[in-house]
Amino acid sequence: MAPSTTPPLQTVDRALQVLQSFSETRTSWGVSELATAFDLNTSTSQRLLASLASRGFLIADPQTRRYSLGPAMWRMATLWERTGGLARLAEPVLADLAATTDRTATFTTPDGMHVRCIAAVDGAAGPVRSHPLVGDLYPAHTGATSRAYFAFLDPLERRNMFAGRPFARYTELTEVDEAVIEQRFDETYRDGWAYSEGEYDQRTRAIAAPVLLGTRPVGSISLVEPKRVVSDDDVRDHVSALLEAAQALADRLVSRRPARPPASRAS
Incomplete structure (x- = not known):
């Protein structure tokens, strides 16, 4: 209709x-x-x-x-969130991104010192894990999916969150030095997107970008692929599509249509 x-x-x-x-x-x-x-x-x-x-x-x-x-x-707002409103809003954007890139597309939102996957759409290469991604938590200090969110927080706010915390090592590539982690956040902020390979899950690689409302991140959108899959292209070839999807989702979140006050004075 x-x-x-x-x-x-x-x-x-x-x-x-x-x-x-x-x-x-x-x-x-x-x-x-x-x-x-x-x-x-x-x-x-x-x-x-x-x-x-x-x-x-x-x-x-x-x-x-x-x-x-x-x-x-x-x-x-609580009712909308509890009934999956945010996930439903993200799914069409993720579906387009997955179809364009043949990779799994995910959307995550903050959950304390993690981000949580609330929506995911598999690409042509199939699922990256044997279980659904929705509900998975990703630690703040490692992996592109988390880095794309936490890198865009106010640096002081982020450092206060991280200060003195022990960081778990998930693979041999997981960085646990706080100074190096901060350096990677700074690099992600400058680039506008993040890349990781085997930092959190040694079997996958990913690119991710923040979903921003103004300058404030509300989550991150990612493209994920299993490292065992051989493709004609590199996942990083799809950064432009990823950034466009992040902006498209941000536009949906704010119902991007300018609200116009009445043209004439009301009586």
Whole structure:
């Protein structure tokens, strides 16, 4: 069925624009401030914010009279995550990448000092392991899949996470020296992607890239292949496709369509 071309209801669309306007740098709105930003009069702005607060999507600070995100947003986000919403969003991007490259494509998200695979699509070469990849944890200090996420965290935040921790050695190629691990993070940040071969699993090699919302990583997307498979191309030949897929997934995560405030002042 073709998508509907019916324009959105103005009041509903405006409320959704307000919710989407919150960010790490925009954590609250005042009535007059919102009115100016969205070209509304103050009474419309007040009713809009109060309506969202009445349903728990916003909360009002009685002292400052500013509105910030409320518990209904947390409930909706938790429900979406628990029902596999993020994995479903990633799977079409992974399927295209796997079909283009003939490799297994995965998407991982942070889980403490690891990243966890939440979606995977096998390429033409078949699965890289005898068990499903979804649910697997990858340690922060080794392998391209983890490095592509942790390299893009704020360096101070990352060093505080890593400081003084012992690092397990999984194969003879696993690096456990903290200074060298940091150097590899810096290289990955400069390059924009990571490569590993046998660091975590001696049977596989991978390339990976961060999925970024602005400058903040939310996960990593990877191409993985068994080392025993002989191909006409090298997995690193597909870096461009990998980076395009990472951007495509980031666009899906933010519903990349500019929200336009109303053109004329509401009455």
